[in-house]
Amino acid sequence: MMSILSVLLLILKYTGIILGIILLILLSILVIILFVPVRYSFYLSGNKNIDMDVKVTWFRKILYYHYRIQNSKKTTQVLYFFGKSLLQEEKVEEEEPQNDTVREEFTSIEGKIKDPLPKFEEKKNTYIKYTKTSASYGIENKSKKIIEHHKKEAPSIQNIKDTAKDLGEEVEEQVDEKDSFGIKALLNYPDKSEVLSYTYTFLKKLILHIKPRKFYGEVEFGLDDPSHTGYVLAGIGIMQPYFGNSVTIKANFEKKIALGEISGIGRFSIGIIIKYIIEYLLKKPIKQILTLYLKKRKEDKNGIEFEE
Helix, strand or coil: CHHHHHHHHHHHHHHHHHHHHHHHHHHHHHHHHHHCCEEEEEEEEECCCEEEEEEEEECCCCEEEEEEEECCCEEEEEEEECCEEEEEEEEECCCCCCHHHHHHHHHHHHHHHHCCHHHHHHHHHHHHHHHHHHHHHHHHHHHHHHHHHHHHHCCCHHHHHHHHHHHHHHHHHHHHHCCCCCHHHHHCCCCHHHHHHHHHHHHHHHHHHHCCCEEEEEEEEECCCHHHHHHHHHHHHHHHHHHHHHEEEEECCCCCEEEEEEEEEEEECHHHHHHHHHHHHCCHHHHHHHHHHHHHHHHCCCCCCCCC
């Protein structure tokens, strides 16, 4: 009896040790995934041609991704995991034909088109003279009949307005009845200022964590519309403090242009990003909004339905 019990205890002991080792390995893998940073680097140069180079690595190149564009023509993309290639492709755009060749082909085609034009003009004039008098009477009668038919069948403008008004009222009533906590409810939410404040803080922390540690840029740009150029420049001005003095951006309001170069090196941790997201979702106003949204969705699983 004692021998059987000792054997069972021995089995349980080693089973517990094995399970503990497996659990420790799984926890170690989870910690590595969450807190070993993902490193990235990028380079972009644009003038007449575009050169771009993007690299993403994780845990001493266990995961390695490389994307490259050379002279706007050659594109290379590779992906490795534990040294095994999961993706490897290369594309080269065909060069456009030379201008002289295109001009010669266009000239020969143009000559072929111009040759039969005089004969075609003669036949066209003869056909127009013959059909103009015989067809005008029939076309006139048909057009009058079509106009009279549409006058009888077409609804009046007032009827169209009434129908559109009734449809709009019906849609609005059903949206009010089955609104799954959409924009209207969000606009009526009392703590909008707190929601905006928490959202701004969350986005700021996220950007500061993901943004490159080293960043350099010297860019000149201009859009078709000078006002659009001004809007983009204003948006860049808001982000400028996050990148320091290593970035120089000039706006050209006179012509459409895009040239310069940008490069950067950075890293981020998946665990930190998840932490920021959880902290944001646990804030009281955000939590209330999510609770109300899920409650509405549970009441109306299919969303807004329109009666027939």
